Amino acid sequence: MARSKQTKTKTSKSKEEKTPVFAFLKTRQTQNILGLFLILFSVFLCIAFISFFFNWQADQSTLNHLTDKTVKSNNLLGKIGANLSHFFIYKGFGLAAFFIVYQIFITGFYILIKRKFAKIIISWNWGLLSMVWLSITLGFLHQKYALLSGIVGFEINNYLQTFLGKTGLAIVLVFLFFTYIIIRYKVTIDTYLENWKAQRAERQENAEKEAIEISSAEEVEKVKEIPLENKEEKKSEFELSLENLQPTISKHSDVNKKETITLKIEEEPKIEPVLVEETVEDKNDLDINVEISEEEEHSTENLSDKILKDFGEFDPTLELSNFRFPTFNLLKQYNESISIDPEELEANKNRIVETLKNYKIGIAEIKATVGPTITLYEIVPEAGIRISKIKNLEDDIALSLSALGIRIIAPIPGKGTIGIEVPNKKSTIVSMHSAISSKKFQESQMELPIGLGKTISNETFVVDLAKMPHLLMAGATGQGKSVGLNAVLTSLLYKKHPAEVKFVLVDPKKVELTLFNKIERHYLAKLPDSEEAIITDTTKVVHTLNSLCIEMDNRYDLLKSAMVRNIKEYNQKFKKRKLNPNDGHQFLPYIVLVIDEFADLIMTAGKEVETPIARLAQLARAIGIHLIVATQRPSVNVITGIIKANFPARIAFRVTSKIDSRTILDAGGADQLIGRGDLLYTNGNSITRIQCAFVDTPEVEKITDFIGSQKAYAEAHLLPEYVDDESGTSIDVDIADRDKLFKEAAEIIITAQQGSASLLQRKLKLGYNRAGRLIDQLEAAGIVGGFEGSKARQVLVPDFMALEQLLENEKKQ
Numbered sequence: 001m002a003r004s005k006q007t008k009t010k011t012s013k014s015k016e017e018k019t020p021v022f023a024f025l026k027t028r029q030t031q032n033i034l035g036l037f038l039i040l041f042s043v044f045l046c047i048a049f050i051s052f053f054f055n056w057q058a059d060q061s062t063l064n065h066l067t068d069k070t071v072k073s074n075n076l077l078g079k080i081g082a083n084l085s086h087f088f089i090y091k092g093f094g095l096a097a098f099f100i101v102y103q104i105f106i107t108g109f110y111i112l113i114k115r116k117f118a119k120i121i122i123s124w125n126w127g128l129l130s131m132v133w134l135s136i137t138l139g140f141l142h143q144k145y146a147l148l149s150g151i152v153g154f155e156i157n158n159y160l161q162t163f164l165g166k167t168g169l170a171i172v173l174v175f176l177f178f179t180y181i182i183i184r185y186k187v188t189i190d191t192y193l194e195n196w197k198a199q200r201a202e203r204q205e206n207a208e209k210e211a212i213e214i215s216s217a218e219e220v221e222k223v224k225e226i227p228l229e230n231k232e233e234k235k236s237e238f239e240l241s242l243e244n245l246q247p248t249i250s251k252h253s254d255v256n257k258k259e260t261i262t263l264k265i266e267e268e269p270k271i272e273p274v275l276v277e278e279t280v281e282d283k284n285d286l287d288i289n290v291e292i293s294e295e296e297e298h299s300t301e302n303l304s305d306k307i308l309k310d311f312g313e314f315d316p317t318l319e320l321s322n323f324r325f326p327t328f329n330l331l332k333q334y335n336e337s338i339s340i341d342p343e344e345l346e347a348n349k350n351r352i353v354e355t356l357k358n359y360k361i362g363i364a365e366i367k368a369t370v371g372p373t374i375t376l377y378e379i380v381p382e383a384g385i386r387i388s389k390i391k392n393l394e395d396d397i398a399l400s401l402s403a404l405g406i407r408i409i410a411p412i413p414g415k416g417t418i419g420i421e422v423p424n425k426k427s428t429i430v431s432m433h434s435a436i437s438s439k440k441f442q443e444s445q446m447e448l449p450i451g452l453g454k455t456i457s458n459e460t461f462v463v464d465l466a467k468m469p470h471l472l473m474a475g476a477t478g479q480g481k482s483v484g485l486n487a488v489l490t491s492l493l494y495k496k497h498p499a500e501v502k503f504v505l506v507d508p509k510k511v512e513l514t515l516f517n518k519i520e521r522h523y524l525a526k527l528p529d530s531e532e533a534i535i536t537d538t539t540k541v542v543h544t545l546n547s548l549c550i551e552m553d554n555r556y557d558l559l560k561s562a563m564v565r566n567i568k569e570y571n572q573k574f575k576k577r578k579l580n581p582n583d584g585h586q587f588l589p590y591i592v593l594v595i596d597e598f599a600d601l602i603m604t605a606g607k608e609v610e611t612p613i614a615r616l617a618q619l620a621r622a623i624g625i626h627l628i629v630a631t632q633r634p635s636v637n638v639i640t641g642i643i644k645a646n647f648p649a650r651i652a653f654r655v656t657s658k659i660d661s662r663t664i665l666d667a668g669g670a671d672q673l674i675g676r677g678d679l680l681y682t683n684g685n686s687i688t689r690i691q692c693a694f695v696d697t698p699e700v701e702k703i704t705d706f707i708g709s710q711k712a713y714a715e716a717h718l719l720p721e722y723v724d725d726e727s728g729t730s731i732d733v734d735i736a737d738r739d740k741l742f743k744e745a746a747e748i749i750i751t752a753q754q755g756s757a758s759l760l761q762r763k764l765k766l767g768y769n770r771a772g773r774l775i776d777q778l779e780a781a782g783i784v785g786g787f788e789g790s791k792a793r794q795v796l797v798p799d800f801m802a803l804e805q806l807l808e809n810e811k812k813q
């Protein structure tokens with residue numbers, strides 16, 4: 001109950017804040033105008049009230065003729081002044097009505113100097129209480145002059161007197177007065193006593209000081225009169241002050257000494273040490289003067305709440321606030337009405353029944369669900385028939401139906417029937433348009449929604465990539481993998497603002513994802529030193545993956561310091577302005593890493609790629625880095641155990657063998673798909689057959705053009721820098737430490753135009769280690785390029801002339 005109440009007030013508050021009136025009231029101009037108005041209005045009332053005390057009797061007759069021009073008022077501020085004064089003073093609180101003037105004035109003043117609203121409220125509370133008290137007190141003191149107390153004070157006074165009597169009321173009024181002083185000004189009897197004691201002590205101290213000063217002055221006079229010779233003896237009394245003198249004085253000759261002494265004695269402050277002694281003695285009698293410090297000001301609200309109130313929630317999309325999401329008309333529409341020939345249905349049904357009959361399997365019931373590319377026949381076998389029997393007949397049924405892509409699901413989970421999926425003769429294309437525009441996708445509250453396509457029952461299939469949390473995609477070439485990847489990316493582009501999601505695209509084939517280059521500054525993330533955001537080069541992939549691991553570690557640190565468990569909570573907290581950007585906190589976009597041809601990467605870089613991928617797959621889910629890895633060859637050396645274990649969500653397009661199907665899905669079936677976007681999706685438990693939404697290259701081009709033509713960030717989202725241990729930049733060999741054979745080695749390499757350690761080994765008759773060191777030094781000098789696996793290093797210097805020049809330049813530096 002309480003919570004619902006709270007939320008209600010919260011929502012009403014936020015509504016208030018959103019209405020233009022309240023927004024308008026918050027501007028400083030409005031506040032200045034309001035403050036000034038209140039101050040001047042209080043001046044107006046003050047003049048009117050004062051004037052009213054002199055003219056109230058004369059103005060009595062004019063009060064009810066506010067609109068009558070002929071009737072004039074004596075009040076300095078006319079009839080309005082007279083009427084207002086009559087209302088507040090005569091009918092209200094008498095002389096105490098001046099409190100209202102004061103309150104209005106102080107409110108205006110507080111608004112001008114931006115005091116807190118709470119202060120204004122407190123001030124009004126005290127002001128109104130004081131007004132009522134004064135009004136009653138004046139009514140009590142001057143019953144004859146009712147104007148002083150106003151009708152309110154007069155009546156309350158009369159009323160209370162009948163209950164308490166005159167004396168009782170007097171006591172109550174005095175009590176209220178002191179209560180007010182004690183609470184409002186925090187004055188207690190102790191403070192008075194202490195102040196009084198402190199004053200008394202100070203008076204005493206002053207009196208004693210004066211006495212000492214007088215006596216010391218007399219002493220000085222006496223000393224002045226003493227002849228120079230005797231002054232040496234007299235000095236003892238002022239010993240302390242003499243010691244404090246500069247050392248130069250002591251080094252003077254006797255004659256000088258005498259002169260110095262005279263000088264010293266003339267300085268009156270030298271008496272001070274005596275004085276100090278006396279006051280110390282004196283202070284022993286004194287009580288400590290305890291100063292009661294004023295209570296610290298407390299804020300009524302949390303700082304982050306205040307920032308939230310003043311600036312509203314943090315809006316990550318603010319920098320690109322005019323960003324427009326791609327429109328539906330960029331996507332092609334196809335004729336998607338599913339039509340299946342009733343004859344085809346009937347024929348299929350008959351064949352299924354007959355085939356099963358041949359194997360002595362009776363059917364109690366059969367039902368067909370027509371999907372975009374396949375039709376599902378659900379059969380209920382007669383009692384006593386074993387399910388495994390039907391499952392084993394898969395190939396026979398396929399043969400008798402003479403169709404590709406038959407899949408038998410026995411039993412359909414949660415239904416208790418057996419499903420036989422038969423492809424339609426005429427398949428319908430599921431357009432991306434229909435997936436994106438579906439209610440299910442549009443209204444989804446998922447973090448990273450993906451409209452993958454349509455199920456057999458023609459429902460749009462929407463999944464959350466954030467929940468997957470990583471996706472493995474496999475399928476033989478030409479079966480719809482690239483289209484599937486585009487469908488995933490398109491879904492995210494239609495739903496997520498550039499501030500909310502960033503893509504890291506790895507495309508070893510170099511052609512599949514190039515279109516996304518156009519949205520580099522909106523949606524892509526890249527390494528700081530790379531020119532192209534889409535990564536096609538293997539070494540860059542390794543760097544990017546390691547950089548993502550660093551980003552992951554950084555994000556975990558942020559999450560830890562924010563004391564939240566995942567990116568969603570973190571971003572919510574950040575939006576609520578509970579995390580300070582000065583402590584390194586920032587809004588974290590999701591990062592989706594897409595690798596188009598994983599097999600290729602594993603072949604070229606092996607462990608170097610596998611290790612960071614496995615690390616990311618294991619740990620990155622909580623911090624918003626999600627992986628989509630696609631491969632043509634779902635063999636076990638590509639999709640290794642460790643990768644498989646961390647990619648529970650899998651999509652299988654048609655694969656060529658049952659083994660591949662098992663590798664990707666841990667079950668058969670993918671080998672029996674019909675291709676062209678026909679896929680099986682699993683997230684660990686059940687397998688769903690889906691017709692992937694179709695988005696072709698011109699559509700992707702239109703979408704990327706649409707986004708690319710809009711205002712973008714200054715550059716792509718930058719990932720943390722990763723310095724490879726083996727890269728040339730990390731080798732920093734001092735020129736002085738170079739091998740004696742450095743120049744000779746350089747010449748051999750330049751002559752051969754081939755940078756390999758074995759060449760140096762042979763030509764210079766060196767051991768492997770020394771040749772390796774030489775190569776490192778040559779690399780650091782910029783003579784050979786970086787390590788390129790089994791290939792020889794590139795030679796960057798064309799001839800000896802260039803070498804000489806390079807070495808000369810080095811010396812100059």
Ligand SMILES: Nc1ncnc2c1ncn2[C@@H]1O[C@H](COP(=O)(O)OP(=O)(O)OP(=O)(O)O)[C@@H](O)[C@H]1O
Nearest residue numbers: 476477478479480481482483484676677692693694
């Ligand atoms: N969802 C779909 N609906 C209809 N047709 C599709 C669908 N997906 C793919 N196709 C058809 O299949 C063809 C090949 O698709 P795609 O290029 O995605 O295959 P691929 O698996 O990526 O091939 P490769 O691995 O060689 O790149 C497309 O040109 C298209 O004609």
